[in-house]
Amino acid sequence: MNFLEERIQKDGIVKEGNVLKVDSFLNHQMDISLFEKMGEEFKRRFANAPINKILTIEASGIGIACIVAKYFDAPVVFAKKSKSINIDGEMYVAEVESFTHKCKNQVIVSKKFLGPDDHVLIIDDFLANGCALQGLISIVSNAGGTVEGIGIAIEKGFQSGGRTIRNLGYHLESLAIVDSMDAENGTITFREQ
């Protein structure tokens, strides 16, 4: 097991309905030294990509993205979720379905901050069905930029998001891939990488 799998094993809580709570270190309280290890590891996995921008989505992706960005010496842009557009100026918009909240949101990025010269690493905390990620990819594509890679903390390997993204040819790296969870006895099975 790598450092993140060990931490999930130690502090993650499995709930009914394939819910994995990691709010003590990843997405409510945030362990910055863990994020630094993640940054180092993403830098190793994407060592040869000419990344000049990190893209993430509010809210829980932002902390990881900011720490990871130090290892790539790149600025972070975070996509905003909105029911209605209220940033002024021109923006890229993608429609995204939320698994957690069972609703549709728009995801928006100002056109000022993404363009054809951008070589983007997309960072997020979770990948499940991949709707948010597909929205971010479509925004980079609309901007004429290049998705150099996608770095995810925890992928739910039993949902289809990761497979679809890999089938499409993207370089997707998930630090921990959960293949199954059992809420009754709290066990988590990780995919061998």
Added chain:
Amino acid sequence: MNFLEERIQKDGIVKEGNVLKVDSFLNHQMDISLFEKMGEEFKRRFANAPINKILTIEASGIGIACIVAKYFDAPVVFAKKSKSINIDGEMYVAEVESFTHKCKNQVIVSKKFLGPDDHVLIIDDFLANGCALQGLISIVSNAGGTVEGIGIAIEKGFQSGGRTIRNLGYHLESLAIVDSMDAENGTITFREQ
């Protein structure tokens, strides 16, 4: 002028209605090396406080808080905005009015991540009327914790939030205090500190 005032002068855009756009480096695209300078400066200003936790609020506070946290070797907790409570377990709740969106939100933090042993530095990007900040202070207080300090990137000195918080005796440090702005010619006047 300090490094942040210089950056605001260079890249900030003044709009009608006392709006200051700093989305190219602070709260949409984020300049991580700028955030590191902010972290160093907050560490200098709060050098003697026994800070063991950073508290911020989603979304635009998170990036700054995570970089600042490295200088205090402390975890970050971010308060979530919600129209309705949907985190399970017990949580602290404060009612907060949003200046930008003209609506009321609940701000919530899980009770697991704040308690009587916590000596908290609150971090946020903007301070205007101070409603969000008051909500965060009330949450720390409800948890029995201690607010050791409040670190803000940009304070709108012509609104009442900062004065109220200082009158209440809190150690508030704003890296840039804007005393006035003029949308017509784009000038920004900073308070001498």
